Amino acid sequence: STIQLKRYDPIDKIKHSLPYRFFLTTVKGIPDENNALNALSLKEILSTQHGQLIQSAQFNYMFHIDWLIEQYPSEFRQKPLLIVHGCKRDELASLKAECSPYPKIELCSADMPIPFGTHHTKMMFLLYTEGIRIVIHTSNLIPQDWNQKTQGIWISPIFPKISKTTDDYSTTTANSDSHTNFKRDLLTYLDRYSSKQLQFWMQTILEHDMSSANVHVISSVPGRFTGGDFQKFGHLKLRQVTIYCTLKTYLGIDKQEQYQSWPIVGQFSSIGSLGKDADQWLEKEFLTTLKQLNSSYLEKPELKLIYPSVENVRTSLEGYKAGGSLPYSMNTAMRQPWLNKYLYQWHSDYRNRTHASPHIKTYLRTSNDYKQLLWFLVTSANLSKAAWGSLEKDNTQLFIRSYEIGVLFLPKNFSCSSFPILDDKISDSFPIPYDLPPTKYEAKDKPWIVDIPYTSQRDSHDCTWNPH
Numbered sequence: 001s002t003i004q005l006k007r008y009d010p011i012d013k014i015k016h017s018l019p020y021r022f023f024l025t026t027v028k029g030i031p032d033e034n035n036a037l038n039a040l041s042l043k044e045i046l047s048t049q050h051g052q053l054i055q056s057a058q059f060n061y062m063f064h065i066d067w068l069i070e071q072y073p074s075e076f077r078q079k080p081l082l083i084v085h086g087c088k089r090d091e092l093a094s095l096k097a098e099c100s101p102y103p104k105i106e107l108c109s110a111d112m113p114i115p116f117g118t119h120h121t122k123m124m125f126l127l128y129t130e131g132i133r134i135v136i137h138t139s140n141l142i143p144q145d146w147n148q149k150t151q152g153i154w155i156s157p158i159f160p161k162i163s164k165t166t167d168d169y170s171t172t173t174a175n176s177d178s179h180t181n182f183k184r185d186l187l188t189y190l191d192r193y194s195s196k197q198l199q200f201w202m203q204t205i206l207e208h209d210m211s212s213a214n215v216h217v218i219s220s221v222p223g224r225f226t227g228g229d230f231q232k233f234g235h236l237k238l239r240q241v242t243i244y245c246t247l248k249t250y251l252g253i254d255k256q257e258q259y260q261s262w263p264i265v266g267q268f269s270s271i272g273s274l275g276k277d278a279d280q281w282l283e284k285e286f287l288t289t290l291k292q293l294n295s296s297y298l299e300k301p302e303l304k305l306i307y308p309s310v311e312n313v314r315t316s317l318e319g320y321k322a323g324g325s326l327p328y329s330m331n332t333a334m335r336q337p338w339l340n341k342y343l344y345q346w347h348s349d350y351r352n353r354t355h356a357s358p359h360i361k362t363y364l365r366t367s368n369d370y371k372q373l374l375w376f377l378v379t380s381a382n383l384s385k386a387a388w389g390s391l392e393k394d395n396t397q398l399f400i401r402s403y404e405i406g407v408l409f410l411p412k413n414f415s416c417s418s419f420p421i422l423d424d425k426i427s428d429s430f431p432i433p434y435d436l437p438p439t440k441y442e443a444k445d446k447p448w449i450v451d452i453p454y455t456s457q458r459d460s461h462d463c464t465w466n467p468h
């Protein structure tokens with residue numbers, strides 16, 4: 001095929017954006033230098049300097065349509081826009097009302113067959129004259145999600161159109177996908193919507209060369225998965241893709257001892273009902289997933305869970321209001337006090353985002369000294385069975401309720417055996433969004449719970465929190 005000239009992509013101009021292309025959102029109220037490196041606003045992502053837009057698709061959970069349209073450059077506001085959502089009943093009615101002034105907006109409602117499932121996926125397809133760019137992130141399409149929070153963004157290169165040298169794309173698909181099977185897995189995910197409007201985008205993705213993608217897709221879709229589909233989604237997919245880290249690279253005897261306890265860190269903005277103790281799901285299933293498949297040697301990684309304490313929320317830039325996006329309910333929390341011993345505070349001094357309340361979700365594994373990163377996942381998935389799936393039928397079936405998507409960074413796709421985590425922010429270390437090692441809750445700390453009042457101490461805006 002013709003040699004695709006590497007088009008200059010302004011995203012590359014943002015220092016340190018390569019090779020990971022993993023950004024945080026800009027934060028109002030912190031020094032500019034912390035927004036210059038590795039941070040993007042929605043307006044920047046959609047700007048004309050990143051490509052000449054033909055049409056786009058926005059997958060999300062919450063939408064403020066007028067605000068969203070304003071984030072597009074004025075010359076792109078009339079372009080066709082597909083909104084992929086999970087809204088029903090009155091939320092659907094209000095979404096339709098919000099979209100009615102915009103004739104070029106189409107709505108695609110994700111099939112939500114399972115109760116308590118949600119369409120959490122946050123993703124953009126940006127079709128330019130030059131090719132297609134894919135963005136996978138953690139922010140709702142509402143202003144407060146892009147203002148003073150810590151959110152994650154993976155932004156793809158512009159994938160060029162496959163020059164139509166063959167009469168169909170099937171023959172070129174093989175060599176137009178990446179060794180991380182990015183295109184295959186994205187199409188597998190999209191296929192589960194069985195939506196006519198997404199057919200156009202699936203065909204478009206087929207017609208673009210994604211061989212330069214260096215991340216894996218880790219997604220969830222509602223359903224019960226067995227047989228050939230067993231490891232396609234949720235926590236089993238994560239295990240299947242990260243397993244190499246434990247087999248080839250670190251199984252060497254000298255490393256095995258050291259490796260077995262290498263900690264796994266989960267960081268999220270909500271927590272589901274996980275059962276009456278850790279053995280119900282957290283240790284038995286979720287952690288086991290992230291451990292060795294073959295339990296030939298008993299490996300016991302430490303599990304550290306980062307979720308904001310009440311004090312983290314009270315002292316955040318938004319104050320208690322930040323807690324509106326941390327919907328951990330009393331009803332769930334009161335049934336799992338055992339979880340509190342796993343909890344660590346939200347701390348991000350090195351990115352100056354300790355006070356930018358997290359809505360990002362990330363999972364990673366590091367060495368005991370927190371100097372080497374084994375893998376890193378940024379995703380829409382919180383710590384819940386609905387998002388990650390729970391095993392049924394004697395561990396032969398994985399039951400998932402929600403749509404989720406994230407991207408996984410593996411050292412082997414960046415030709416190294418582990419990513420460096422150095423504490424100075426200007427080095428080529430992996431741009432982790434928070435401080436490592438994580439900071440334990442203090443004795444007086446409690447996890448933020450959204451539906452109880454906090455009146456004894458006022459927040460950074462001198463307010464109290466009284467959920468109605």
Ligand SMILES: O=C(O)c1cnc2c(S(=O)(=O)O)cccc2c1O
Binds near residue numbers: 324
């Ligand atoms: O980003 C999301 O996908 C997401 C999902 N749900 C949320 C809820 S709630 O629907 O669970 O009550 C309440 C506040 C914020 C939320 C949120 O940011």
